[in-house]
Amino acid sequence: MADVQPTTYIPEPEFGTSGSTPRKKTISNPYLHRLQRRHFLLFDVLPIVGTAAAFAFLAVHPIGVTELALLFSMWLVTGLGVTVGYHRLFTHRTFKAAPSVAAALTILGSMAGQGGLMSWVALHRRHHECSDREGDPHSPNLAGSGLKGRLRGLAHSHFLWMRRHEYPNIVHYAPDLIKNRALVRVARLYYYWVALGLVLPALIGGLVYQSWTGAVSGFFWGGLVRIFVLEHVIWAINSFLHTFGTHPYESRENSRNGGIFALLTFGESWHNNHHAFPESSSFGLDWYRLDPGYWLIKLLAFCGLAWDLKRPSEERMKATRIPRNGKPAPSTTA
Structure with missing residues (x-):
């Protein structure tokens, strides 16, 4: 496996085709804000309403094995679509995959309802560029100090930021994906x-x-409830794991590990590990740290459908690790 280098993705120069006009990194206009509000209502607010309706519908159709199986299976495949596809393959290019695998992961990740691929990648690349600093679209650490500032920051980073925000220019942040016509289709x-x-x-x-009633119940539990559960699992990475947890590796932001949630988050909760080595296909880094996303990547590699899996060398990890009696983790304030 290839050793991870400090950076594998560098946005193209901030100039247009003329070479003299600066390219905007973000775009903000009323049309985009209307689209953001629509997406927020459809895919962030509606699943909350749908989850409440699912529990109310139990009076008409009690939950059974079918609903639980649909909830779990749909949560599993769409969650893996986000972490393995949207995040590790397309955003950070931590491995390479066959076109059929890339297409399948795009479809499964899209089913999660967390945004189109290009937008998701552009937002996440900007998050890494500006993490916990001005320009980060969902940092919990930029809303002031004290309990009130902390709570305001958590609410913003977990949920409210999606109502309206500057839109990262995908021409700047995701030119590699735009050039892939099959993927764009x-x-x-x-x-x-x-x-x-x-x-x-x-x-x-x-x-x-x-x-x-079985169809409605399946729609609720395999559809809206599944989206609700997966969304809040992923959003907790943005909010709580930039506030609470362990910080074993040096990184310029306040990312944290929450290993107890590793299975629930498909390995995403090794968040400090990820920020310290963003190009690593393994977020757990060590075999005993549970990382279902990496397990799937390894399975794809075993089947010849994925290759060039990147991981940091032992020397890099040792050099980056913070001694237990060493310097403290970065401050949670901006």
């Missing part, structure tokens, strides 16, 4: 893939129970 069907992720469990529920 799949990614531009984002809303269809989200719809598929809702319709599929509804069809399965209807077929299993042979009733409209």
Whole structure:
């Protein structure tokens, strides 16, 4: 496996084709803000309402093995689509994959309802560029000090930032993805893939129970409840793991590890490890640290569908590790 270098992705120079006009890193206008509010209502607020409705619907159709299986399986495949596809493959290019695998991961990640591929990648690359500093779209550490500032920061980073924010220019932050025409063709069907992720469990529920109530129950538990659960799991990485947890490796921001949540987050909760070595395909770094996302990558590699898996060398990890009696973790204030 290749050793991780400090940086594997560098945005293109901040100039237009003329070579003299600076390219804007972010875009902010009323049209984009309307799109952001629409997406926020459809895919962030509606799953909350849908989850409440799912519990109310239990009076009509009690939950059974089918609903639990749909919730778990859809959560698993869409969550892996986000961590392995959106995050490790497309954002940080921690490994290479066959075109069919890239397309499948794009579809599964899109079903999670967390944004189209290009937008997600651009936002996350900007997060790493400006992490816990001005320009970070979802830092919990820029809302002031004290309890009130901390709570305001957590609410912003976990949920509220998605209502309205500066939109990272994908021409600047994701030119590599834009040039991949096959990938763009799949990614531009984002809303269809989200719809598929809702319709599929509804069809399965209807077929299993042979009733409209089974279809509605499948739609709720395999669709909206699954989106709700996965969203808050992923959002907790942005909020709580930039505030609480351990900080074993040097990094310029306040990222933290929360190993107790490793399985629930598909390995994403090794967040300080990730920020210290963002180009590593393994977030756990050590075999005994649970990292389901990396397990899938290893399985794909075993099948010949993934290659060039990157990991930091033992020397780099040792040089970057903070001694237990060494310097403290970075401050949580801006």
